[in-house]
Amino acid sequence: MASVTLTTVWVHLAATQATYVTFDAQKADEAADRPVSISRYAGGRVRSIVHPGTARVVDVAAAKISRTTADQLRDWVGETVMFRDPFGRKIFGVYDTLNVSEKPGYTRPDVTFTLRETTWTEEV
16 A cells, blocks of 8 residues: 655645645644643742643744745735644634754755644634
């Protein structure tokens, strides 16, 4: 039996969905994030307060992507984007930092960013 391993991810602006970039991801690790605060009370008691809602956080790393793809990802920092990974997950989110690592002698940079899920409706 043959098996296929997919590594391509798609990222595009959520508002327009016209322009998109694709690249092969080395890593697309997902974690669940839920806001929790700690409160201290009299007598030294400590309680956690869990806030409603869980958001997904995806760490993405890609090696040797094209310079135009890196520039496009740089333009979308702080914008709501739709992210699709090889597993079929579709996440609307924002990344506030894009790390671009360029090595001397190489024309294709490595990128990493952390996508934080946001609420987005696709209704027209």
